[in-house]
Amino acid sequence: MNRTLEWTVRVELSQDGGTTRAEAVLDTGTAKLTGQGIARCSPQDPDVPTIGDEVAASRAMHDVAGQLMSVADRAIG
Template identity: 40%
Template sequence: MHASVGDRIVTASGVVGGAVRSGVVVDCPHDDGSPPYRVRWSDTGEETLVFPGPDSLVQPEEEGAQPDDAGPRTARSTTWHVQLTLVEAAGSTTAEAVLVAGPPEHADVGPLRSVGHARRDPHDEEIPVIGDEVAAGRALRRLADAMLGQAEDDITAATGTKGHVHT
């Protein structure tokens, strides 16, 4: 990542539901444009030293100017919600994980769902939260696999070449 004074930096939140922040690079101490940068944030006016990560992008000061003619970059923000429903009975817990709101381009696909199960050994002490954690973890892992599978299908549809997502 490289930036110059006047470029805009956009950073996604590190917490679920957090706001996307944007600011202007006011100081770039390295001649080659490498980080860190001093950024004045548009939401607070505060200046901080920023070491951008993969959740950040730099937009050059000149609108539409991009290295290698990559075209203008835009920031995009979307919120996805996962709903977990847990049912416990007779030493067994079942969790259903549902992606209830995903990207609009998947509206025709419908929600992704997965299920996870946990069963207590009859000799173990009954601690319901442990069954909840195991069943929910299994359901969420399967939901993640389903989401990666959907991404591979989307890559295949967009490119005409079998998609594969490395995990």
């Protein structure tokens, strides 16, 4: 069986003070999974917004990955 699928992931980031929030949405065409991620800048850390973006986004995508694995586990079992 040959198949080709395209899934998309949209990541939205917002910053407020030293907190970065990310929302990742995986769209499979038949379902959507949404994950959340947060990163906080410690007062003694340098203010480098891209680091917060990367940490929050990776946490949001990790959340989506866990949800996707749960969906697959339920389908198997």
